Amino acid sequence: MTKVVRIAMNRPLRRLFDYTLGADLSLQPGQRVQVPFGRQQITGLVTAVGVTPPPGVSLKPVRSVMESWPALPKETLRLLSWASDYYQHPLGECLFTALPPALRRGRPALRKTEAWWRARSSGAQLPPQAHRQKALLAWLLQYSQGAATSAILSAGFNRSQLKTLEQKQLIEAAEPVLATTPTESFAAPTLSPAQTDTAAQLPDPAQGFSACLLYGITGSGKTEIYLHYLKQHLGEQDQALVLVPEINLTPQTVARFQRYFGQRIVVWHSALNDGQRLDTWLKIRHGEPVILIGTRSAVLLPFTGLRTLIVDEEHDSSYKQGDGFRYSARDLAVYRAHLNKCPVILGSATPSLESWHNAQQGKYTLATLEERAGNARPPQIKLLDIRSRPLEGGLSRPALNAIKQVLDNGEQVLVYVNRRGFAPVMMCFDCGHMVECPRCDTRLTYHRRDNAMRCHHCDFQAAATSQCPKCQSDAFKPVGQGTERSEDILTTAFPDTPVVRVDRDSTQRKGSIQAILQTVNTGEPCILVGTQMLAKGHDFANVTLVVVINADGGLFSVDFRAPEQLLQTLLQVSGRAGRGDKPGTVLVQTCHSDHPLLRTLCTGHYGDMAEQLLVEREGGQLPPYRAMAIFRAEADTMEKSLQILDTIKPLAQAPGLEIWGPLPALIARRADRYRAQLVINADNRKRLSKTLANVCLHLDQQKQPSGSRWMIDVDPQETG
Numbered sequence: 001m002t003k004v005v006r007i008a009m010n011r012p013l014r015r016l017f018d019y020t021l022g023a024d025l026s027l028q029p030g031q032r033v034q035v036p037f038g039r040q041q042i043t044g045l046v047t048a049v050g051v052t053p054p055p056g057v058s059l060k061p062v063r064s065v066m067e068s069w070p071a072l073p074k075e076t077l078r079l080l081s082w083a084s085d086y087y088q089h090p091l092g093e094c095l096f097t098a099l100p101p102a103l104r105r106g107r108p109a110l111r112k113t114e115a116w117w118r119a120r121s122s123g124a125q126l127p128p129q130a131h132r133q134k135a136l137l138a139w140l141l142q143y144s145q146g147a148a149t150s151a152i153l154s155a156g157f158n159r160s161q162l163k164t165l166e167q168k169q170l171i172e173a174a175e176p177v178l179a180t181t182p183t184e185s186f187a188a189p190t191l192s193p194a195q196t197d198t199a200a201q202l203p204d205p206a207q208g209f210s211a212c213l214l215y216g217i218t219g220s221g222k223t224e225i226y227l228h229y230l231k232q233h234l235g236e237q238d239q240a241l242v243l244v245p246e247i248n249l250t251p252q253t254v255a256r257f258q259r260y261f262g263q264r265i266v267v268w269h270s271a272l273n274d275g276q277r278l279d280t281w282l283k284i285r286h287g288e289p290v291i292l293i294g295t296r297s298a299v300l301l302p303f304t305g306l307r308t309l310i311v312d313e314e315h316d317s318s319y320k321q322g323d324g325f326r327y328s329a330r331d332l333a334v335y336r337a338h339l340n341k342c343p344v345i346l347g348s349a350t351p352s353l354e355s356w357h358n359a360q361q362g363k364y365t366l367a368t369l370e371e372r373a374g375n376a377r378p379p380q381i382k383l384l385d386i387r388s389r390p391l392e393g394g395l396s397r398p399a400l401n402a403i404k405q406v407l408d409n410g411e412q413v414l415v416y417v418n419r420r421g422f423a424p425v426m427m428c429f430d431c432g433h434m435v436e437c438p439r440c441d442t443r444l445t446y447h448r449r450d451n452a453m454r455c456h457h458c459d460f461q462a463a464a465t466s467q468c469p470k471c472q473s474d475a476f477k478p479v480g481q482g483t484e485r486s487e488d489i490l491t492t493a494f495p496d497t498p499v500v501r502v503d504r505d506s507t508q509r510k511g512s513i514q515a516i517l518q519t520v521n522t523g524e525p526c527i528l529v530g531t532q533m534l535a536k537g538h539d540f541a542n543v544t545l546v547v548v549i550n551a552d553g554g555l556f557s558v559d560f561r562a563p564e565q566l567l568q569t570l571l572q573v574s575g576r577a578g579r580g581d582k583p584g585t586v587l588v589q590t591c592h593s594d595h596p597l598l599r600t601l602c603t604g605h606y607g608d609m610a611e612q613l614l615v616e617r618e619g620g621q622l623p624p625y626r627a628m629a630i631f632r633a634e635a636d637t638m639e640k641s642l643q644i645l646d647t648i649k650p651l652a653q654a655p656g657l658e659i660w661g662p663l664p665a666l667i668a669r670r671a672d673r674y675r676a677q678l679v680i681n682a683d684n685r686k687r688l689s690k691t692l693a694n695v696c697l698h699l700d701q702q703k704q705p706s707g708s709r710w711m712i713d714v715d716p717q718e719t720g
């Protein structure tokens with residue numbers, strides 16, 4: 001009998017394809033093959049061997065087997081198959097997401113040999129201004145056997161620095177060794193008694209699978225706990241995965257891990273090129289005992305010896321993929337730990353309500369740390385009602401006075417604004433006209449630096465005008481606050497103090513957030529103005545005051561997750577205050593100082609806020625008490641979008657399932673596409689899954705209106 005194998009393709013098809021296998025070939029699931037597909041030869045991944053094909057079809061043979069080993073080892077394959085069912089995304093595309101781009105394209109799985117470098121001298125002869133070269137030499141001197149180029153780059157150095165040192169003969173090529181040698185010179189800080197207590201509550205890997213929520217307030221030293229945990233529990237041959245949000249994967253973080261684990265530290269993030277991706281992927285696949293620090297997609301890598309997973313800032317919305325295969329890396333990390341029979345630690349100062357609920361239910365264990373590390377104390381949070389106060393560029397007098405005081409004391413201030421640009425809208429005070437995006441149902445943000453009006457939802461951009469485009473009045477003015485405007489106001493109010501703006505625009509211009517933050521790192525008095533980017537992960541010892549320009553954005557949003565996200569952001573940004581020896585204060589400007597959520601915010605106890613929000617979620621029969629999925633449709637008319645969703649409404653009827661919609665999305669038109677959604681809310685995850693699978697199958701088989709598209713989002717993060 002000829003053997004038949006089942007193959008997944010990197011295509012948006014909810015089906016697999018059978019091929020025959022020559023008698024001389026043998027295969028196992030997860031292997032890469034080349035197969036004929038239509039008139040092409042393409043790369044496929046084996047999902048099953050020895051299958052019985054449907055009767056009466058003539059099968060083509062597998063053309064070649066690309067490696068003798070499965071590109072996707074057993075656990076990775078199981079993880080992805082599970083994810084394909086759970087997120088209702090075609091298996092082929094899920095599996096291919098776990099391959100580096102080179103392997104998706106059918107390139108060979110070969111590793112480039114990488115150059116290694118060793119220091120030859122301490123560089124005493126280098127000129128004093130050659131800071132980075134000196135730093136690189138000092139870094140290299142820690143490794144007597146030398147270091148791989150990739151390790152040097154991920155520690156924040158660059159190739160031209162290497163080249164210069166090589167030309168000056170201060171470094172030399174070294175023989176590669178297996179990257180496991182940690183440094184000897186580093187004395188790790190001892191954990192405080194509170195940290196030690198908390199660390200003792202973390203799961204022991206010898207006990208197999210366990211999920212633990214590590215709730216530790218901002219600045220409590222969670223990272224230090226992770227480091228100690230890995231040091232204590234990770235065997236010499238074990239692999240570990242540390243997931244971090246993209247923005248937290250800074251050279252400082254990497255360097256902090258490298259100090260403990262030397263070159264076992266390997267990174268994975270969006271800025272790696274295809275060669276680096278392939279190289280790292282192969283290291284992981286071949287079981288090198290690395291500790292991988294990576295962003296979202298790192299959870300899909302083909303680990304073979306994974307013994308510990310850590311998800312830092314587990315509440316962060318960047319863990320959810322926003323298009324295509326819409327997985328949650330946090331949730332996949334938990335499932336992966338389950339498959340690998342090992343622990344997973346979810347850490348945050350502001351855990352997601354899902355995880356908080358799981359901890360309450362006893363599905364996760366809970367380890368808490370409610371003390372800050374070192375001499376630092378938690379910041380004091382105060383509400384500043386601005387209803388009847390005159391504002392100067394969004395800032396009230398008491399806030400400006402507080403800023404002045406702090407600067408006079410030689411300390412630093414952080415001002416949080418939730419919008420980049422100068423002002424969220426331009427408005428005519430004669431005719432009331434507000435400038436809207438011609439392609440979206442949104443208003444254009446005014447960017448004064450570029451004298452442009454931009455849509456933050458599509459690429460539209462127009463030159464700014466000084467007159468109302470409708471009635472030509474000169475009373476055409478920016479309304480509301482953006483980071484640029486706050487920067488201007490603060491520069492005028494404090495002319496002798498540097499004002500540093502951090503948002504997507506300024507970081508794009510400067511290349512990186514690190515370059516911008518140099519001023520702040522000196523510790524000299526300065527004012528930081530910025531968006532969410534400033535809220536996460538930064539450790540500025542001399543910031544003692546945080547001012548939140550306006551806290552009210554998320555309080556009354558239609559998106560049920562908005563209050564949770566608002567509180568998380570406010571607490572995270574507050575957590576930047578008072579991380580050093582001096583105490584920190586947070587001033588939150590609001591028009592709703594009697595709002596119960598903001599009142600609880602002032603206590604600083606996230607646990608109380610989470611409980612309060614969970615009561616609301618339970619009352620509203622919302623996640624995490626229910627399982628939710630959204631079908632979205634978009635087309636060149638709203639009619640078509642609604643029509644697609646209307647056809648599936650009857651199919652989604654099942655006991656225990658509630659259907660909301662179809663309705664136009666909150667921003668109904670975006671880049672000239674009309675968007676609608678249908679929400680399904682279920683009391684039973686299994687039934688939801690089954691129903692979704694049926695609906696997806698139906699939608700696939702149906703011819704959809706021209707120019708339309710539909711997608712499914714399970715456990716959506718955004719429900720507007």
Ligand SMILES: Nc1ncnc2c1ncn2[C@@H]1O[C@H](COP(=O)(O)OP(=O)(O)OP(=O)(O)O)[C@@H](O)[C@H]1O
Pocket residue numbers: 189190191192195216217218219220221222223224225349373374536537538539575
């Ligand atoms: N045991 C310790 N001894 C001395 N310093 C410590 C200790 N633990 C942590 N620190 C210091 O305290 C600061 C905060 O620690 P860390 O960055 O680990 O906190 P975190 O909880 O991860 O913070 P956040 O969640 O707010 O980003 C860091 O500067 C860190 O070096």
Ligand SMILES: [Zn+2]
Pocket residue numbers: 437438439440442455456457458459460670671
């Ligand atoms: Zn637009």
